[in-house]
Amino acid sequence: AEVLGPNGALLRDLVPELEALLGPLPEPALVGPGEARDRFRDTLERFVEALLDTDHHFVWFVDDVQWADPASLRLLSTLCLGPPRPVTLVLATRDEGLEAGHPLAAMLGELEQQGVALERLELGPLTQDDLAALVADVLDDGPESLALAQLLYRRTRGTPLYVAQLLMAFYAEGIIDIDRSRGQWRVDLARAHRRESSGDVVDFLIEQFAALPDHVRRLLGIAACIGASFDLETLAVAADRPVSEVGVLVWEAVGAGYLRPASTDQGTGLGGGATVSTHGPASEYGFVHDRLRQVALESSDQDQPKLYLTLASRLVDGDRLAAVRSGAGFQTLAGYIGRALALVEGVETRRRFAVVCIGAGHRAKEAAAYEQAAVHFRHALVLLDDASFAPGARFDLCLAMAESLAMTGADGTEQAYHQARALIREPVEHARLLASELMVAMVPGDTERALGLLMEAAARFDLDLRRGGSQEWIQAKMGAVLGQVAAVGLEAVSTRPVLRDPLQIILDRALLEATNAAYLAGDFNLYGALALTIVESGLRRGISDVCGVGFVELAIIFAVLGDYESARSYSKVGLEILGRFPDSPLVGMAKVIMGTTIHPWIEPMATCVPLL
Template identity: 25%
Template sequence: MIGPQPEVKQLPPVESLNRFHDLFGRFLACLASEKNPLILFIDDLQWCDSASFDFLANVFTNHLEYPYLFFLGAYRHNEVGSSHPLAKLIRSATETRCPLKEIKLEPLQPEHCHEMVSYILDSPLEKTKALSDFICTLTDGNPLFVTESLSYLYNEDLLFLDVDRQWRWDLDKIHESCMPTTVVALFCAKIEKLAPDLITLLEYCACSGNTFSPVELALNMGITLRDTYEMIKPALSQGLLIESKNQLQFIHDKVQEAVLSMISAERRRQIHWRIGSRLLSAIPEDQIDLEKIDNLFTIVSHLNLGREKDLDNKKAYLLSDLNYHAGNKALASLATEAANDYFNLSLELLPSDCWEDSHYNQTFLIYKKAAKTELMCGNYQKSEKLLNYLLQNAKTDLDKAECLAEQTTTLSSIGNFIKAIETANRGLAYFGKSIPASSAEADQKRQELMVDIAAKNIDVWETILNMPFTTDRKSKIELAFYSELIPDLYLSGLVPQLYLAAALSTQHCLAGGMDESVIYSFSIMGLQLGEQEDFESAFRYEDLARELSAKYPNTFGATRGMNGIVWCNMHSRSHPREIVDYCLKSIQCGKNCGDLFNAGLSYGPLMWNLQVQGADLTTIEHYAKECLQFSKRYHLSFSVGLAEAMQAGWIEPMKKHYSPIAMEEKVKQWEQDNHIASAGSYYIHMALTHYYFGEYEKAEEYLVGARKYLSGLTDNVLKRQWHVFRVLNALKLL
């Protein structure tokens, strides 16, 4: 419809998930319009995977964006416990007052069961009452059970038409019969009367799932498609199977359950292995990329269910490899938990000689991915255990650094900055460039590096601006550490270490290791040089970061670079109005490329500079609400704090009839999470509020309280406001 599309750029885990939710959400909003409202119905919600529930949770959270969408979902409440993802989704939607209504369908009442039996038999209610009472008691008012009970009675000649074409039955004979007491048993009784070949075919159908392809069924059975349809006709005529859009499916999952209950565990295993093997053998020999195979999950699922307890090494490596590729495919589809299951099974299947040279590379990749997905699923200890085992067995320092780099990216993506810094430092140690924990030692190393950079006697800025991107593996791994480490150090308030990391990154770029991912480091170079009052060099680094961001637009590197500029550099020589404009560009850049975390961060200096500019309070409030809505939608806790701090510290106190907002617990949480900018913003803006209202003693309390956050604020506009109003307030107190 829209033609071939370019490959989707790979993003870190959380950003990738946010991009999908954003894109699919906008697509859904386009389909559901005022002129064309949309009803979306999903059946059997109890079987949805966690990725589907994540998306539904996102829809509920942002329900105001879908005013013309009517979502209907059906599920079996007896299969959904309190810990089920659906139960959690319903609780969350209810607690947040989302527009949700639950309608629970109870079993048929006796009178309704009577009406149903009377209608099916086309007989008066008084005539069918005794039979209806029996069936109602037997079925507990389950409509499917009612219809199948009548069908069973007919097939057993216990329900028949007389010469006048009226239904007749003998209730005493029915009571004396061995009538099944469950709907599954009823279906079993019906299936047992079928031909043996058809029962075998239904066994393959049941092992294939609720829905299956006739073509694949013929392949699995080793017969022609025509013979398949001929064989299946009785099952279609008796209402066990139905056709739907070139697919076959069981009329009800209870039919599938009935067939499965008739198969022994060993035979079921053999059927699964045969199905998986046949599907695998049908893959063209020239199909190199297994992850592009449409039915890869189906193949792997059958082989996993059909594998023997003790596989020989050849089969074990094959199945381990297939699970690895299925894990990659699931991860690319944002099904993190499913991917984690595949990677863990891939690990479990590896034979004892897996770390030998012939299998080393694949084993390394499997462990690396398993450590990543365990972390993404919140299993920190298991992830750390896998990572340490991987490091013990990795053959080269570069391999060890590579797996630590990927782990660092994942930790940063999920917001665990302290652990990300620790992991990055472990990785940089393999390059002899770890960042000292001591501030004094870090500053000493930074000074030595700055001298070394200055001694090169080259135009640093032009050299970097025109430097081609590196393709060297070692260089790219080192850059990966800097691209994550520098933002994490900034947000954690570790200033001496931040400045050292920026200098290391710059030195690495000058040695030929350039990449757009480290643009941010040049804004930090500008920041530290500005603090040393070397403004000429500081401005050149700021310009370098600007030019590189413009040269590589809509990339993670550009978003981080622009974000660094508005947080660290622009306020030294730009009007607040210019900073506001650049903040808006930075936010849009982040939204365009999927770096929503840094897009959210740019709202901070946007709101602060609007306040400095003296913008209308409604304008600041508008952006604070936008930031809050955007950040909550994508679970960006850091920028949620920036919006909340601005609302509580500046916007609300400036309104008439203001009632103080209790922020003690919130500030403690920010401190615990190392969200220094939010805590500092709240204290400094509260100080400004009290100053403007002439409450100088109160302003002094907040100015003093803000002091402990200053080191983490570096030289941004908040810190400068603190210095200015510290003096102004002191004069008022004289």
């Protein structure tokens, strides 16, 4: 908890157990999309560092990376590019389809360019010797082991999944069984030779799936729709059957080699001494292999959109939604809603589903999973596409979707902002739009666009801001604002009332974002005018964390002008103001500014380091 600080909630979808360990996690502070990305990376790295014991070397294994979404690949990249750690990261992927344009191939190429040492190991099929050793181990080196291994190799050419499934089939059909009189495995090689099977692993899996009992096939089809892993309670909801009954059917699928337990809970004993939960937290299961899930999904006669609608409808009810909302299942639920979008009817149902999609979108956005966030926001817009819903809700969604799309570099950002502009009804919404566009423009450092948006805001809200303003203009502005400070009393500024006006809060944040654009563009008079405007807002309308940073930025100007006493006084006031907003992410920003641009002029160098 100490390591994660106020940002632990950013990892709740990634590590659902955090909330159980640390208790309720506070919602993270609202920041711009670029800051959200950096904050998530920093929080993740802190979490990883807290987990690692430097006395041991860890191996992290991630399977099926070819299916990873962009956010997951960025997460892996962040771990690889972080500081040296006692960790070996093993990524397993299929090689087919990994052409140069594949996201995984692109990520690996970027890591190599950054100097990350990559070692590629190509895993081919099992050799005859490998297979002989495997079968000998499985059959306790029985007399028919070598002959069976040779037969398996001819049939499967050493494909591991094919070998495992064919062995399971032989056992299920009695071709392999135990000779209890001799206490060893027995293989009916004649039957094994007669037993027909396709030479292709996928065809064989389809044949095997078709041979399962109807009730097991149906349950596996439903489970495959839910995902690669699932819990018994969710499966019972989807199948509309009691958990205890579903537990028995799931264990049949485990025995058939399709599923495996991902957790063990106290429950009712079933065959072989295994247990599945029939009460309390549901046991979790997963498909043994992604190809098995693929076969179950493609062979299923389920009406998938209807199944997802049923799942979503039942999971948004009462206690179930509260349980889902607290963990990674919230994103999954929003995914179910997205897959059932065309079937959702009724104003109240659409509203409730939209609330889930909006919540999942914001959670994904906070965790820098911008692609996923954009999808959830888009689905919410579809659900709210009706005159009965407030335009303000649609404006909020368009803005959130535009920011998410912008952070991915995907097409559609301008269209989303255009949609938001068309929905503006009041000045606060116009200010929010301009502030959002300005923040997004500064993520890649597009100062020209950012300053253009600033000028639009200045014209719309009657702000005296000019690009390339004259010395006379900035000196007059500085004299006026410093006169207001003197009238209030510099020592009394930090005790003034807090800013409450929503419009001014948004404008001040936009002006603060624009200071960076003005500085990078070399327009130092505009930079000064922005800081002065922020300070003037605090004097007239109430102080805020932004106002505190405004005083610190004025201190920079005083330091550059050689007025070190004023630099010291104004930076002190800035920190006093920020002291009234201890949870603001701007506190750290102000300290960095002071440690790098102000303190070196007015204090011993040793005092700079603690601020950084």
